[in-house]
Amino acid sequence: RKEVEQDPGPFNVPEGATVAFNCTYSNSASQSFFWYRQDCRKEPKLLMSVYSSGNEDGRFTAQLNRASQYISLLIRDSKLSDSATYLCAVSFNTGGFKTIFGAGTRLFVKA
Amino acid sequence: EAGVTQSPTHLIKTRGQQATLRCSPISGHTSVYWYQQALGLGLQFLLWYDEGEERNRGNFPPRFSGRQFPNYSSELNVNALELEDSALYLCASSIRGQGGNEQFFGPGTRLTVL
Numbered sequence: 001r002k003e004v005e006q007d008p009g010p011f012n013v014p015e016g017a018t019v020a021f022n023c024t025y026s027n028s029a030s031q032s033f034f035w036y037r038q039d040c041r042k043e044p045k046l047l048m049s050v051y052s053s054g055n056e057d058g059r060f061t062a063q064l065n066r067a068s069q070y071i072s073l074l075i076r077d078s079k080l081s082d083s084a085t086y087l088c089a090v091s092f093n094t095g096g097f098k099t100i101f102g103a104g105t106r107l108f109v110k111a
Numbered sequence: 112e113a114g115v116t117q118s119p120t121h122l123i124k125t126r127g128q129q130a131t132l133r134c135s136p137i138s139g140h141t142s143v144y145w146y147q148q149a150l151g152l153g154l155q156f157l158l159w160y161d162e163g164e165e166r167n168r169g170n171f172p173p174r175f176s177g178r179q180f181p182n183y184s185s186e187l188n189v190n191a192l193e194l195e196d197s198a199l200y201l202c203a204s205s206i207r208g209q210g211g212n213e214q215f216f217g218p219g220t221r222l223t224v225l
Contacts, residue, residue, distance in 0.1 A: 032211035043201055043216040044154070087154070091211035096159070096167030099144070099214065103153035 001026055004090050006102035017078045021105050023088030024070045032091035033071045037084045078109045115204050115217035123223045124192050132187040132220045136204030143185040149198040192224045
């Protein structure tokens, strides 16, 4: 089983739609959680950290479910510019911190 | 504020050669991470440096090595290059900490091995 797993997609949604991504992780001792966005042939850019209480930034909402070991990202009112690959990242300490990224979920938002 | 910078942007080498990639972190950041992203694949953790020391490494052979300098910049060296080493190599930095902090990425070095 992979340490961090995401649905590879692609997700094809119309503008204005709400889309949700899930990411599961296997290490119960995971301590930090993040969502990144990566455009084609570019570097990942930090979208948001994910806190136990959940957090929201405009149209983006991230949640953490430690009991079920997954994090989620909800995008409301999708824009064409949201088209990208969304990566989740999980950090844990096993004799030294390591951050593991999911393979990413590709999102296409269409007019 | 300047972001993470990497050089060169592109690097073309032949099998068996050595490659050296460089990274300068965001000012004030002491941790540097290296990742490999092969075409169509996810980011694979390579190395983590903090305060000049290697803190952790991923599941890569010893021919992948690096170092961090007193100014916190870092170098990744790949010896005895193989065709499958062709990938985008990304460097990220974070503030001093235990390694679980937010990481900010540079634009990457695209390495092609012929």
